[in-house]
Amino acid sequence: MATVDDLQFEEFGDATTSLVATPDATTIRIEDPDETPKHPPAPPRSSRREEDDELLGNDDSDKTELLAGQKKSSPFWTFEYYQTFFDVDTYQVFDRIKGSLLPIPGKNFVRLYIRSNPDLYGPFWICATLVFAIAISGNLSNFLIHLGEKTYHYVPEFRKVSIAATIIYSYAWLVPLALWGFLMWRNSKVMNIVSYSFLEIVCVYGYSLFIYIPTAILWIIPQKAVRWILVTVALGISGSVLAMTFWPAVREDNRRIALATIVTIVLLHMLLSVGCLAYFFDAPEMDHLPAATVVTPNQTVAAAKSS
Numbered sequence: 402m403a404t405v406d407d408l409q410f411e412e413f414g415d416a417t418t419s420l421v422a423t424p425d426a427t428t429i430r431i432e433d434p435d436e437t438p439k440h441p442p443a444p445p446r447s448s449r450r451e452e453d454d455e456l457l458g459n460d461d462s463d464k465t466e467l468l469a470g471q472k473k474s475s476p477f478w479t480f481e482y483y484q485t486f487f488d489v490d491t492y493q494v495f496d497r498i499k500g501s502l503l504p505i506p507g508k509n510f511v512r513l514y515i516r517s518n519p520d521l522y523g524p525f526w527i528c529a530t531l532v533f534a535i536a537i538s539g540n541l542s543n544f545l546i547h548l549g550e551k552t553y554h555y556v557p558e559f560r561k562v563s564i565a566a567t568i569i570y571s572y573a574w575l576v577p578l579a580l581w582g583f584l585m586w587r588n589s590k591v592m593n594i595v596s597y598s599f600l601e602i603v604c605v606y607g608y609s610l611f612i613y614i615p616t617a618i619l620w621i622i623p624q625k626a627v628r629w630i631l632v633t634v635a636l637g638i639s640g641s642v643l644a645m646t647f648w649p650a651v652r653e654d655n656r657r658i659a660l661a662t663i664v665t666i667v668l669l670h671m672l673l674s675v676g677c678l679a680y681f682f683d684a685p686e687m688d689h690l691p692a693a694t695v696v697t698p699n700q701t702v703a704a705a706k707s708s
Contacts (some may be wrong), residue, residue: 411487424626474671475496486520487521489514489520494523496514497604499609499625501608501609501638509596510603511605514608521607524603527608529613531565531610532565532570535561535565535569537599538618538620540561541621543558549571569610572606576606580647596650608642609642616632620682628683632678635674639674640667643667647662648663
């Protein structure tokens with residue numbers, strides 16, 4: 402039978418002291434749930450690897466694409482499938498517009514702004530705004546050039562809206578489609594080429610056109626030198642975004658093919674900007690000419706008798 406002394410509580414000292422006294426003893430340590438476990442720090446990644454991941458969009462981009470694919474798992478004929486393409490907030494749109502206006506050398510536009518949530522909301526409304534900006538500015542430019550001429554008769558050219566819409570939306574969809582097909586084809590031949598989805602390419606092209614909205618408004622100024630300076634600045638900014646975005650996708654390919662791809666992208670972009678300036682703003686307008694007077698046979702006979 403246990404005595405009273407055996408039932409008394411006994412205080413134990415530190416576990417380390419106990420182990421020293423009795424090396425064969427087994428101790429159990431109950432950790433405090435509020436205590437933060439200490440783990441050895443992970444080895445730092447090399448700066449070169451971080452630079453490559455940042456530029457090429459490797460690292461967790463595959464996980465992001467997988468999550469994006471899971472988010473867009475609805476059938477393509479349903480409204481929910483297309484609703485995901487417009488699931489973007491105002492902050493993200495403004496952030497992507499700012500990124501297209503201030504390209505950072507060595508930074509990938511898709512990696513920084515697009516890949517987490519590619520959208521069609523921004524590109525659609527940027528293209529729509531650009532269409533009306535070009536059409537309205539072209540009409541106002543024509544009006545200001547011939548303002549003050551007695552023989553000038555202003556006629557609004559609504560056909561410029563449809564022409565501008567055809568040009569802008571064709572460029573924003575057909576060129577990305579061709580580029581996406583080309584990158585897919587080269588990716589099948591060169592395995593380590595960075596791949597972009599069609600939606601990401603459309604997103605890049607759409608946001609790269611934003612700089613042309615204020616540029617088209619400033620094209621109202623009836624000075625050719627000012628217009629060409631504006632188009633050069635806009636082309637330099639938007640062309641830089643496209644070149645720095647797609648260069649990582651082709652730089653591991655054949656050197657000539659990579660350079661030819663980037664040059665083609667920039668040339669098509671230049672053709673769009675220069676063509677819009679030449680057609681909508683520098684084209685000669687004939688609306689200010691007086692209408693021809695139609696002379697009937699009766700008027701001719703009356704004029705002969707009076708003479």
